[in-house]
Amino acid sequence: MRAAMSHKFSRDYELGTQEWQANPLISGRFYGNPSISTVVRAGEVVTSARAIDEPTMKKLWTYNTQFPVEASTSYGSTSKKRRQEHPEDWAGHSFRMLLQLLYIVSMLCLLRMSRFEKLENGVLRIRLDLPFRKTHQNGGIAPFYLYANPDKPWMCPVKAFAIMWQLAVANEGTPSGYIFRKKVGHVVHLQSTDSFMEYFRNNLLDIEIDPRPYGTHSFRRGGCQYLAMVLRWPFRNICSWGGWAENFDNPGTLFKYLLSWTDTPLLEREDYLNPNRTVGDVCPACNRSCHCS
Structure with missing residues (x-):
């Protein structure tokens, strides 16, 4: 709902994407996008649907x-x-x-x-x-x-x-x-x-997976993570493919799809620097299976 309001104020009312703030030159006047404000953003924290992997x-x-x-x-x-x-x-x-x-x-x-x-x-x-x-x-x-x-x-x-x-x-x-x-x-x-x-x-x-954390946005978030972490797309390509942030002035739009506490951990804590942890799937293009590929 907030995204729809931001779009309405930004495009139809031509108020842009700047944060709503007081005008330092005119008392009692404000400028920017009303739905992009500290007060609005301080509302209830949105819990994202778990990404499909x-x-x-x-x-x-x-x-x-x-x-x-x-x-x-x-x-x-x-x-x-x-x-x-x-x-x-x-x-x-x-x-x-x-x-x-x-x-x-x-x-x-x-x-x-x-x-x-x-x-x-x-x-x-x-x-x-x-x-x-x-x-x-x-x-x-x-x-x-x-x-x-x-x-x-x-x-x-x-x-x-x-x-x-x-x-x-x-x-x-x-x-x-x-x-x-x-x-x-x-x-x-x-x-x-x-x-x-x-x-x-x-x-x-x-397939014995608890469905409660998932929603329709699970595919949007899962696809974004798949493109970034499996196919290794640059962030700019992901934004262009998904139609996000045409002027790249809001990196938070992409980041919220890449990371959330609701997502299934990809790695055990003890394995982050473990040189002997299980290798990944072999890439059909470069034939590598190491985690640094």
Whole structure:
């Protein structure tokens, strides 16, 4: 809510992004952005949702892809009676793969698939075009380009999209329309943020992870941390990709996504300088697995 107010005062009322403060030359007058003030910032401290990390994405991918394929031709529709008797069957294989695609896109695009593009060299990629978002209400958003990642299928949007396409062809013939659909009849489909969170939390319970610390911002924060700590992107590239701080005058915008007490610790205290701690995954590009790579 404060971000929306800051944007309103900054863009529509042209008050900029300076902190709200008293005018030293005119008594009783102020200048700057009213929602960026010491009083407003001193309110209740916001607790960020815990970031989704790559190991959790891998567990979700493994569980969902190995879930038995349902006999039904619909996207994971399950009878009410069966859901009551077997709560673990809250969704079928097809719908779980739909969620998996949404997880990957939300994380890589920092929570912000519209079509396949085939390049001249035969490489497939997905281009995501958004009509608007919080900081761009009237459009003008640069597209997101997503490529295949065969070394990490749990982070590969092209593979997840291809699986969804194959399932759709098998069930409906040549698919058309929206990928993430609203509820149709008795078939379970995504229709709101609340319904997505219900399915996401059920999925976390499937892999024995407490869902309470997580929210929709988990993918935004997790994607930011993945780009910074796993792919080693420079901060400037992350800001440009996510559409944050166009003039880079507010480094706190990025920092709050990189670090929070709610996040799962990445390293035990005793291992920070331990020369014999377990090495990381081998990088497919440089073939290194040391922690300084």
